[in-house]
Amino acid sequence: MADHSLPQKIADQLRRDILRxxxxxxAPLKERDNATELGVSxxxxxxxxxxxxxxxxxxxxxxxxxxxxxxxxxQVTDLIEVLRALEMLSGRLACIxxxxxxxxxxxxxxxxxxxxxxxIDSLDMFEIDMNFHLSIARASHNPALAETxxxxxxxxxxxxxxxxxxxxxxxxxxxxHGTIVAGxxxxxxxxxxxxxxxxxxxxxxxxxxxFAARDAERAAEVTSEGGHRATTPTPTPTPxxxxxxxxxx
Amino acid sequence: MADHSLPQKIADQLRRDILRxxxxxxAPLKERDNATELGVSxxxxxxxxxxxxxxxxxxxxxxxxxxxxxxxxxQVTDLIEVLRALEMLSGRLACIxxxxxxxxxxxxxxxxxxxxxxxIDSLDMFEIDMNFHLSIARASHNPALAETxxxxxxxxxxxxxxxxxxxxxxxxxxxxHGTIVAGxxxxxxxxxxxxxxxxxxxxxxxxxxxFAARDAERAAEVTSEGGHRATTPTPTPTPxxxxxxxxxx
DNA sequence: TCAATAGATTTGGTATACCAAAATTCAAGA
DNA sequence: TCTTGAATTTTGGTATACCAAATCTATTGA
Numbered sequence: 001m002a003d004h005s006l007p008q009k010i011a012d013q014l015r016r017d018i019l020r021x022x023x024x025x026x027a028p029l030k031e032r033d034n035a036t037e038l039g040v041s042x043x044x045x046x047x048x049x050x051x052x053x054x055x056x057x058x059x060x061x062x063x064x065x066x067x068x069x070x071x072x073x074x075q076v077t078d079l080i081e082v083l084r085a086l087e088m089l090s091g092r093l094a095c096i097x098x099x100x101x102x103x104x105x106x107x108x109x110x111x112x113x114x115x116x117x118x119x120i121d122s123l124d125m126f127e128i129d130m131n132f133h134l135s136i137a138r139a140s141h142n143p144a145l146a147e148t149x150x151x152x153x154x155x156x157x158x159x160x161x162x163x164x165x166x167x168x169x170x171x172x173x174x175x176x177h178g179t180i181v182a183g184x185x186x187x188x189x190x191x192x193x194x195x196x197x198x199x200x201x202x203x204x205x206x207x208x209x210x211f212a213a214r215d216a217e218r219a220a221e222v223t224s225e226g227g228h229r230a231t232t233p234t235p236t237p238t239p240x241x242x243x244x245x246x247x248x249x
Numbered sequence: 250m251a252d253h254s255l256p257q258k259i260a261d262q263l264r265r266d267i268l269r270x271x272x273x274x275x276a277p278l279k280e281r282d283n284a285t286e287l288g289v290s291x292x293x294x295x296x297x298x299x300x301x302x303x304x305x306x307x308x309x310x311x312x313x314x315x316x317x318x319x320x321x322x323x324q325v326t327d328l329i330e331v332l333r334a335l336e337m338l339s340g341r342l343a344c345i346x347x348x349x350x351x352x353x354x355x356x357x358x359x360x361x362x363x364x365x366x367x368x369i370d371s372l373d374m375f376e377i378d379m380n381f382h383l384s385i386a387r388a389s390h391n392p393a394l395a396e397t398x399x400x401x402x403x404x405x406x407x408x409x410x411x412x413x414x415x416x417x418x419x420x421x422x423x424x425x426h427g428t429i430v431a432g433x434x435x436x437x438x439x440x441x442x443x444x445x446x447x448x449x450x451x452x453x454x455x456x457x458x459x460f461a462a463r464d465a466e467r468a469a470e471v472t473s474e475g476g477h478r479a480t481t482p483t484p485t486p487t488p489x490x491x492x493x494x495x496x497x498x
Numbered sequence: 499t500c501a502a503t504a505g506a507t508t509t510g511g512t513a514t515a516c517c518a519a520a521a522t523t524c525a526a527g528a
Numbered sequence: 529t530c531t532t533g534a535a536t537t538t539t540g541g542t543a544t545a546c547c548a549a550a551t552c553t554a555t556t557g558a
Binding site for chain 1: 303335338
């Protein structure tokens, strides 16, 4: 958060906009328009877009506008599979390398989350959840691991956010977080790692349900729209058409 | 390899130069000079440097020349620790998802490596070794995993190359590769994953030895150089840094 | 009425010019 | 001789101009 470079700040701004939904998944991200909109030149905007591309939030196409990423279920579950390996490693290393202070800070996050769960909006809550997992990765004392883990979390932001918004999993999430913290405190890798694995297993289940629900919703839309003219069978893959054309000759 | 974008080609060129030793570790990489040297503008050179920075081959400093990375032993072993988790996951998934053709191709690589080991130079040999491990990751059918794994392999290029040049580990490496292939063919995750873990454990040992040897060499140099004027106690970590201290209030 | 094509336009890629921060140099003074 | 500070140089950051590929529009011809 403390990087004061201009491309980083632009990337932070864009990331928020993307994740908050200002740009729809699948929409093109025109570097010239966004640059003028934010009042910066194209050069730092280009770098910002590359940063987001590295994080997987946008995908680059040769000689074409970058697109806001709209990953398929398989892509998301593939990402989670790697994330699981990274988090399990983080947990194991954190049991060995974390300082008592770091573990205490992780517990503090967990307790704040428990206390505020029903009191704040899901975006703020999710911020805490994010920090919880990032702190464990950092506590592994393996910077490369922490960095890669953070990149995967960023890439899975939207999916995890949607999953976390399902309040029905509230109790399970808090319980699992509690077990993870207890495992760290006991310096018990089996306990911590096992529960981390469990935690992410449920994330896969949740996400799969969400995709299924979304697909069902779309199918219903299509059929109810009438047989001859399906308005948008696909989720508006390219909603760009505000082509202004001149009236002169 | 088949990316025809200019920044990618520049990055490929620079990567080879760095890994072949044209640029020493710790040396600055001036974007203007290198751009004119290669006959391109600074803009694609900038992007190329960012690509290498992402791979960890160069490190960026705010408002300062990027440096050729010169990782410490801990940094390298940290990277290997993550690589191990990634390769173990790759092996496990490959046992499940790989096609018979993919496994056959991996075996072909292994047999070519066995056949040519004493006949070609270590750089070409290392190319095959690289492909062997990349192919396993790709055979996981998890693109995100393959990509992250490839990034870690690139980051560890130099260390792995130096380790692979130690011909004394020849037999062990070939034997381990053989066991890994056999595990894949048998679709036996325990066999494949276990040997992958073993393989990387030996890499850590090898690298640790190499660092120890290098440090010992340096220490010997310093003492034999005589007491008053050590010409280059360190192997010129930064050819240009007569650190000038300005007045500070 | 529709299809094909040519011209206009959008858009990313590249080159270059300018700026500001950092570093090196060098001269002046103690 | 050493310190110090100011000027110059070096170097990365940013803005802008130009180009080429891709796309879209609109006209024309069947």
